[in-house]
Amino acid sequence: MNFVFALIALSFLIFFHELGHFLVARLFGVKVEVFSIGFGKKLFKKTYGDTEYALSLIPLGGYVKMKGQDDSDPLSKNADLDSYTSKTPFQRILILLAGPFFNIFLAFLIYVGFSYGNHQVLLPIVGGLQKDMPAEQSGILIGDRILEINGNVLKTWFDLAHIIQETKDKATFKIQRGEEVLEVGILPFEVERTNPFGEKVKIPAIGISPSGEMGNVYCGVFDALRLGIWQTIANGTLIIQGIEKLIVGVVPTSELGGVVGIVQVMNKAQENGIAQFLALVALISINLGVLNLFPIPALDGGHILFNLYELIMRRPLNEKAMYYLTLLGWGILLGLMCLGFYNDLNRIFKE
Template structure:
């Protein structure tokens, strides 16, 4: 419940910023704003200040700004000459375009304020991201496993581009989704050449290929009431052996626990220079995964930056997130990214809600990412979206006259149909993730 409420609040912030852009530019352009609503459907709360009614509506999945004359040709009563001066439809096409574009532009500009603030407050960064791109585990039957990667391999270059950190390697893979990948890896001092066929996974970098970073089998948390806690394992314990099998990484630990399938085994751990032994039997979770109730130690470090450095990094990161979103859309249209990567409002609220329960800098970072996605989505040239209205305005500039009402109605119906199909797909993917895949 907390996750849902937090998700709605964070989504509300993004919608408010978007609609505020439309509202402010409409006011500057001399257009009368009739309603400013957060949400759709029946009103929950409303109040009128000046000439505008401000509402909070029932369905928290968007919002709208209703302007005088926005539905020109469909008004029940014709506008007076005085009202026409403040009508959206009567304004010059350049002003109408500015009003329409202001919403998504506000979403794209918001991270330029939020991200520098996050970097000044301090961001938690996984330490492995700046480590050399050395492989800790190769997922069985993955593209990487089929290509011949081994645990311990260190990536030297991707498609002849030299890489030195895990982050740099992930970034180099983003524009290569859908292309054949050629890796040079250092394997115990020898350079080995490996090739991966055209990658059709998500934009998760090395992980989408089946490559995981080095992660020691050190316990980060112990869940109360679970087998590990009952046996006496503690945070900071390093598991070195289960039964007759030596444990070198967290991934190997997970696999061995699954292989036990509930059978009791002896766990050997190192604790403060001592070697201890515990007999533990995993228990089965609802997701059909065998667990003993531990999570890995998160190797994180907090970094804080001064104002000017935070501003520079924030601007750069904003550009990266915009580029990542555009690459995702391009690869999705080209068929290189599966459609099941599309997420809908449920996933957005899940992401936002989970972030809202962490630290302040994570909230700001997730808000920035979602704001960019919302801004770019609204700029797509689909009737009903802001991008569709901008397209109509561009046609008006080129033809020197607006499209006929009938033409706009037909295109809007087509656009609405496409948008509904996209939303149905997104909702389907959300439901599959939520109810069929489980949390693991």
Template sequence: MTTVIAGILMLGVLVFVHELGHFAVAKWCNVKVLRFSLGFGPKLVSKQWGETEYLICAIPLGGYVQMLGEGSGEHGEEAELTPEERRRSFADQKVSRRLAIVSAGPLMNLILPFLILPISFMSGVQMPTYLEEPAVIGHVIAESEAAKSGFMAGDQVLSVNQRAVESWNQTNKAFVNSAGDLLRFEVERDGKLLTLEIPEENNSLEGMQALGLLPMQQARVGGLADNMPAEKAGLQVGDLILQIGDQKIATWYDLKVVIQQYGGATVPLQLERAGQTISVELTPEQRDGEGDFLIGIAPMQQTEVKRYGFVAAFEEGAKRTWELIELTVVFVQKLFSGSVSAKNIGGPITVVQVAGQAAQTDLAAILSVLAFISIQLGILNLLPIPILDGGHILFNLIELILRRPVSIRVREMAQQVGIAMLLMLMVLAFYNDIVRLLS
């Protein structure tokens, strides 16, 4: 429940920023704003302040700013207005002003990351150390795209689609413009250069690990589950597992295979602790008497906190913001071209879940997730789909070219099509969210 509440609050911040953009520019253009609402549906809280009613509504999946002379209804562009009201009507503003008002919402979402990511970098970003290390493969997941393409543990990735890479971080970034395309890797194996290919249908947008390629990972204990064999046997956080039974353990990924071989039998472990080798015995267990045998440990993830000075933080924040914008634009482009599966679309459940999990960590994580979702919200709203801001921008640009407004009838029909498209997109997004939750 805490995760859900935290996620809704973070989403509310982004909706507020978006609607504040519309509201502020409308006020600057002297357009009368009737309502400023966070959420849709029944009112929860309502306050009349000046000429504007401020609301918080029951469905926290968006918001709106209602202006005089906008759309249809009693206060719409066909309403009977006094000369003073007509002067302050949205419909009677110059096209340039209407474009500014409509564009302000998504632009605020795109500007926000430039302001909050520097704070994240100044406060300190916790980064896994392997991201800056050479992209040496520690494990290849069985039956994954990488396994089918011939990758093996120990391979070092040197380039992706002829783009040289020197670290895991660079390798993941190299995927951005290649999403949905054939991936051609140059790898070094035992001193020899090989070329391995992964077909167009791949999960490259989610990075190396989604392809089945995992980094080198020591078999060092990072966490212990309560009342499980490892805790009962006296293992401690920081212990390095060297051997189980008569089998040497080189990486974390060896553990599962070896433990399953011994099953429920009591087995000796050799550990390194504070420079000394010690031996313990434990008996792996199954949950509810079925499934894999477990000993109840989690890996230790080596991380480092990077902090930046004021100027460097803004430089790094701007760089990261452009990377996220590029990633989102490429995803949208690849999605509409069919190069990326629609299974990658996430809906409100995923957004709330991710935001909620980040909200329970630290300031840097909260701001990073806010920035990423804000960019997605901004770009989504710029799509030229009627009912979205991008659709309104399109109609205003057409008016600018034709020197006459698109008829209300045409706009209403287009908005009905837009609503249908948006509903189908939401159904797909909710379906994907539910499938992810169940899996």
């Protein structure tokens, strides 16, 4: 049952992506011929207005079929006013951007929902000091609570760690020691750490560890929105970096996963509670949004690139070039899908 729920959740993310295309296409007067939940044979279909709404056999997302758009023939055009191909390049770009934007916006909403309200958090209280590191040398003691760094108020240990890692120069720390509030200046040292991609990197550190003390912190609307934006940007950046590392060979291609692997991970996340499951859903939603913006002709990013060319050069890309680039894009996409599927099966049989 959990597996089915994970599959439905993944399907919803792709459906939500297509919903973005659908709504903006309708906004610009494009006729949407089909809006399908799932792929393959249509199990149920009903026409409302100009659109056929369908429930199809394979529940992995869905698709929107716009008038004048034909993925099997990228050169086809329709001059009718309600056709996708009759719209200006700028309008088509907005239609294409809507899908990825909806995925990223959905993740943002999940992060905001998580952040708002009362939470039990790890407090920024010092529980350990490393010898000969900046914190010890500055006079910070175990039990000190760090209130601010350079005027930035700290509510959690996560806030503290994040700000320290972004600090390059000497910073002013405001600390509470019993009833007394003190200010100390600390210049972080660069220490070697292993990043999520297995690379050795140098990051600023001051040599402290948390006490483990938890506390109740309230996060209001504006703080929740700020944290939602920050988490969305941070995770989107991490995904882009991961793709970059995959391209240059830092991350092996064996780490690439497909639909089976994603559903497996989502299924396992459910066992750790709804919070972890929704956090993973948000991350996968950002992943779908970011990946679809990559300039591969079979993806939204590739079509955006074609339309940007037409917008700037005031003429469409050469038909022959567009045709072969589209075929190349589909080849790349199918190759990646096959590799991901192979890796998923390989991992399953090794377990």
